[in-house]
Amino acid sequence: MQQLNADYNARFGFPFILAVRGPRGQGLGKAEIIATFARRLGHPVDYERAECLRNIHRIAEIRLADKFGIQPALGALVWDWSEELAAHSDPGFKEQGQLTVTYLTEAHQACARQLQGWMKECGFDDVGIDAVGNVVGVYQGTDPQARRLLTGSHYDTVRNGGKYDGRLGIFVPMACVRELHRQGRRLPFGIEVVGFAEEEGQRYKATFLGSGALVGQFDPAWLAQQDADGVTMRAAMQAAGLPADMGAIQALQRDAARYLGFVEVHIEQGPVLAEADMPLGIVTSINGSVRCLGQIQGMASHAGTTPMDRRRAAAAAAAELALYLEKRAARVPDVVG
Structure with missing residues (x-):
């Protein structure tokens, strides 16, 4: 020290x-x-x-x-939930004190059960785990037929991820429902909180499959994908007690007309709020993501004897591309590259 x-x-x-x-x-x-x-x-x-x-x-x-x-009792409650859920981590990472929870592993299933139990304790009227592993809790409004507010986030993580990425967006509305239930209050609309089972695409090359099922964009081909150990998504679902059936998955699609909208609480992953010394911000727009996969093929040669105009250095070409991307993105306000 x-x-x-x-x-x-x-x-x-x-x-x-x-x-x-x-x-x-x-x-x-x-x-x-x-x-x-x-x-x-x-x-x-x-x-x-x-x-x-x-x-x-x-x-x-x-x-x-x-x-x-x-x-700050409610803040402390959300903090404690985050710490407790972070106790579940995949083998090979847990031993190193790292948080990694990938789709339908034992740690992932333990998180789902934990969230399900907490939602029940909070006073949700209906709580369950759906056909893709999403944990769904519904707190009815004064009129059960009224449109609902949909909220939530994901509980899987990247490798060596953070405790609050995604999960904060589950815990905050859970705490809100807990307080409403404690006070015996109902809002004019229902609240549906979804802990999405998968967003990060770490175990299978299928990102956003939890939310994808709710908007009717779950690709049937995903079920045949294999993880690094050769386990198909279908087999992983069956091992976790899920139906692994497209009929059951397609039945999860929500009717947008039945909802007021979707809102998500998320920890800031950039420096903007911290630099502005603001504890909270309301997002009015978000950058869409486009990813391109390319290959730069160079040719090895002796650095001391190859003239500059004869070189085909792949690393130098990649550096030029990265610098161009940085300059191009900087020309447009709020765009990142």
């Missing part, structure tokens, strides 16, 4: 500041503090100065909350 502190001061020229009570307010362990120290040593100076200021803000927030007896 002393060496880390000395290295930090030598690099940044100001003291290391950390709200040691942590985001939950219950305190960070020594290992967590050391890991944070080591991680932040790699920050650029301006970024680390902003990080220190955020931690000063957090320290003041904790002290004021203690002073006035304010505890």
Whole structure:
């Protein structure tokens, strides 16, 4: 710790500041503090100065909350759900302390059961796991025939993923329903929360299959895809107790006319809100994703004897392409490349 502190001061020229009570307010362990120290040593100076200021803000927030007896109970509940669900991780990653939950593995199925149980405890009227593994909870409105608000997000992860990507969008509406049920309140419309079984395409080359089933875009060919161990999606579904039948999957398609709309709470994965010091933002547009697969074929040659105008360096061509993409995307506001 002393060496880390000395290295930090030598690099940044100001003291290391950390709200040691942590985001939950219950305190960070020594290992967590050391890991944070080591991680932040790699920050650029301006970024680390902003990080220190955020931690000063957090320290003041904790002290004021203690002073006035304010505890963010619902925030703590969402945090605890996130931590508890993150205990489930695929073999080979769990042992390294990494979170990886891919489609229909044991960890994935454990997450589905956990979410199903929590939804029931929150007071949802109907809770179930559908034909593709989505966890669906419905809290009826004052008129059961009224259109519903659809919300939710995915609970699978990328390899070595984060605890809040996707899952925050399940937990926040769950907490809302929990409070409505606790207060004995019903809204004029129903709330349907979906924990989508798959978005990331990590086990099979089929992304968004959870939400795809709800909008009628589940490709039947996906069932024959094989994972790295040769297990087909159909076999994985059957092993998990799902029907693996296109009739059952197609029956999941929702009628858009029965819904008010779809809204998703998501953790920010960029720097915009943090830099603006804003805790919440409302997304008004989002970048669509287009991916192209290409191949650059070069020719190996001696770097010391091949003239520049004779070289066919694939790496240099790829670098030029990357630089062009960066410049081209920067010409259009809010476009990324």
